[in-house]
Amino acid sequence: MVGLLGFIAKLAGLRSLPLLNVAGALCPPCLLACTRTQEVLNPINPTNETLPKAMALAKTPALYPGNRSLPQAKTLSFPSLLQSKLHPCPNPSLKPIDALLGLSVAFSPAPLLHLRHRRGVRAPPRASSDPSTLEESFENPQKDATDGLLQRATLVGAATVASKILGLLREIVLAAVIGVGPVATAFNHAAVLPRFSASFLGGVNGPIHITVATTLSKLSKESRRQLTRKMLNIMFLIGGAFSALTYFYADGIIFLTAPGLQVLAEGKLIREMAVNQLKLMIPCILVSGSVAVGFGCLTAERENTYLALSPSITSIAVISSCVVYILMKGLSSSSMNSPLLGVFISSGASVGSLMQWIMQVMIHKNSESETKFISWKDFFNDKDVHKLFALMLPATLSSGLVQITSLTDLYFSSFIPGAAAGLSYAHLLTMAPLGILSSALILPLLPTFSRLTKHSSLASLKENLQKAILLCMVIILPITCTICVLAGPVISLLFQRLMFDSSASSFVSSLLRCYSISSPFWIIQELCAVVFYSLGDSNCPFLINVIAIFMNGILDWLSLSVFGLGAQGLALSTSCVSALSVLALLLLLSKKLGGIIDIREMRGPFLLLLVCCAISGFTTMLSYRMLQFFLSPISILRLFRLAELLSILLAGILGSSAFYCPLVFGQFPGVFLVDSLLKTLLNR
Structure with missing residues (x-):
């Protein structure tokens, strides 16, 4: 392309031609077409028949503002020759009006040709003889990629902020209604498996979501539809099997996850409430896998707005259940400690999960042109299904091990009255900004990382990862400092009302400070995990999480039994384990990519x-x-x-x-x- 421009410049008799990054401003198909066009014009042979035509081109008017076509004489065939060699951009997501190629000609010290591939409908650029103005019109392709990433991140981030605000409002309502009392303790112990299934395995940025999204991004549209349809059916059957096991063994599950309830004074009552609430939240386990597959399909299609808003459905359902209970029973102390309140809250969580699943079924039904039945032979013979499960199973086990790490905190917290509810509130406030940042940056980066690994662009992969880490650190560190300093006032302002008194505020604020230390490490761990999954390697995160479980269990036991730090020691143990896990992941990723960050x-x-x-x-x-x-x-x-x-x-x-x-x-x-x-x- 540059050689073609230089040749035309010589033909036009220009003394100097400041060639800016014109070829970089073109889309790859257009750049390839222009390269092929250059082969038609032979700059070595001065008797080429295209020489008079190019000289005729040099006599056209000086500037053509905007995207107006060039006036062509009957003998002028160069513009038509160039247009005949331009191929449309193969990206099917672009509408014809979204891919515009502007062409302007100037015979001054300004650039000769201005070729620009523009996204979207904007006002045409005005022609100017000012070189500085024309230089600004040329866009760096790296800047275009960054702006596109930031625009997608902005839209998803706005939807995530709305979802997080509703999630915070849900926790404010729960804190006011149940506080850190027996109902709150029972609900947090009962919600271990449903929360793990709905929020982590089946939630946004969960292992199923990430692995499905990275796999579907590499497939064609038809293969993507077939694999999505098969995975939806398979995950629903798996969810049904685990739901049945949970219903029949609910009593044993509560005993294993909260053995301290056998020791506490109100432990028997709390245990009975937890068993009943767990059975009511079984629908969360049933539909979690199918919802996660739907999220992955939407991410592969670059439709991230709905899945960012999806968690707000559960928040609205839980808030509505609390409001209905208050309207029925009032705000008396006896009604706030009633087991019936836990029944309402658990039912609201189940209704929210079912609503998410129903909405996804409607979305996929509208996108499918026809309904096809799937036999078990398709599952056993489909290589894409095998590859997806080969990546998904280790990733799911790895994420499960991460939750087992937090489960050890809940295990030891069952020996401390009110610790389970306090840890839940503190963990939520810590994860709120992290969830927004994760959804705003990690979701748009999923297809990017997958395509870079597919084309073996490891240099670009490292560059994007470094930028993402740097951006996350600059954003999350001031938030972490603010939370650590203002933890007490924030907890008091948000939660201290009705059943949540001043002692509960002091208790939860201390836990919030301990959890906030892990915020920078958590977001970097998420980024590293996404890169490993994009590379098709889920074994490294799995091994790191196995080691983290044992380390967290040992630190929890030491902080509770040896040092007597109580619930604060449990939160500090989790932060220390997160920091060590990030260090190990970065070292392994540096070896795989040939170095990520130069320590010096x-x-x-x-x-x-x-x-x-x-x-x-x-x-x-x-x-x-x-x-x-x-x-x-x-x-x-x-x-x-x-x-x-x-x-x-x-x-x-x-x-x-x-x-x-x-x-x-x-x-x-x-x-x-x-x-x-x-x-x-x-x-x-």
């Missing part, structure tokens, strides 16, 4: 981030205390929650600003990625 080069940026964290924490604490002093008159006027909310928000903003100021002045690379993300948010 990253030493300075990491130290700068630590200094920024210290500055941010100190600024947040000082700002909160000063704001409380100045806003004390509002508290006297019975507007305590408004004053507290303003203090937390302003202190968090000031603390985050203090974190970013040194990075901006030091020109830290991650700040520019955050700036691009903010611009994308404002432009949507």
Whole structure:
């Protein structure tokens, strides 16, 4: 392409031709077509018959703004020759109006040809003789890829924020209704298997979702439909088998997961409530696999908005069940401690899972042109099914081992009254920002990583992974500092009402600080796991998680029995295990990809981030205390929650600003990625 432009420049008699990155602005099919067109014009042979035609092209008017076609004389065949060699972009997701190729000609010190592949319908660029203006019109392909990633991340992130807000509202309602009392303890022990099935195995970014999405992204559209249809049926049958086992062995499951209930004073009553609630939440186990396969299909089709909003359905169902119970029984202390309240909450969770499944069935039914019956021979003979299960089973076991790590915390928490509910609230607030960041960045990166591994583009894979890690660290670290400093006020503002008293607020805030330490490690662990799955390797995460289980169990026992740290020690153990797991995954991934991060080069940026964290924490604490002093008159006027909310928000903003100021002045690379993300948010 560059040779073609240089040849035309010589024909036109131009002295200097500033060739910007024109070929890089073209889509690959157009670039290939232009290369083929270059072969038609022979620059070595001056008697080529196309020479007079090219000279005629040089006599056309100077500038053609926008996308207007060139006026062609009858003897001029070069533009038609070029157009005849251009092939349409093979991406079926692009509509014809979404793929526009603009062509303009200039015979000044400006570029000769301006070829630009534009996505979407925008106003045509105005022609200008100013070289700086024309230089801005040329786009770096790496910048285009980053902007496309940020735009998809913005849309999914907005949907995820809405879902997380509803999830937070659900927990606020539950905390006000059940607090950390017996009903809350029973519900958290009963929800171990349903939560594991619905939220982790069958949820967004779960192992089934990730493996299905990465596998379907590599298949054709028809093969994708066939594999999705088969997997939906298979996972529903598997879910039915596990649901039956859970129903018949519910008593034994509660005994194994919460042995401490046999020791507590109210342990027998709590155990009976937990068994009944577990049986009511069996539909969560039944449909979890099918829902996860549907999520994977939507991700492969780049339809991430619905699956980001999907968890909000369960939140709405649980909130509705609590509201109905309060309308029926009132807000008395006896009604709040009744086992019937646990029945309503468990039923709401089951209804929410069933609603997610029904909506996915409707979506897939509308997308299918015909219904086909599947025999068991198709399952045994389908190589795609075999490959998917070969990747899914280790990934599911690996994710199961991660949950067993948290299950050890719940196992030991059964010996501490109220610890199960407190750990649940603290873990939710820790995971809320992580879930938003995970859905906003990891979901759009899934197909990208899969295609890069398919084409063996390991250099691009490492570059994208480094950018994702850097962006996540720059975003999550100020949030972590703010949560650690303002844990007490945040818990008091959100949860302290009705059954959730001041002692419960102090207890949960201490757990929140201990859990927040693991936030940066958790998000990096998710990124590394996605890369391993894209590479078709699920054994490494599996082995790391096996080791993490034993380490977490040992640390839990030491913190509870030897050091006497209580529930806070259980949360600290989980954070330590997450940090060690990330270190091991990065080392294994570096060997597989030939090095990810140069420790010597990253030493300075990491130290700068630590200094920024210290500055941010100190600024947040000082700002909160000063704001409380100045806003004390509002508290006297019975507007305590408004004053507290303003203090937390302003202190968090000031603390985050203090974190970013040194990075901006030091020109830290991650700040520019955050700036691009903010611009994308404002432009949507």
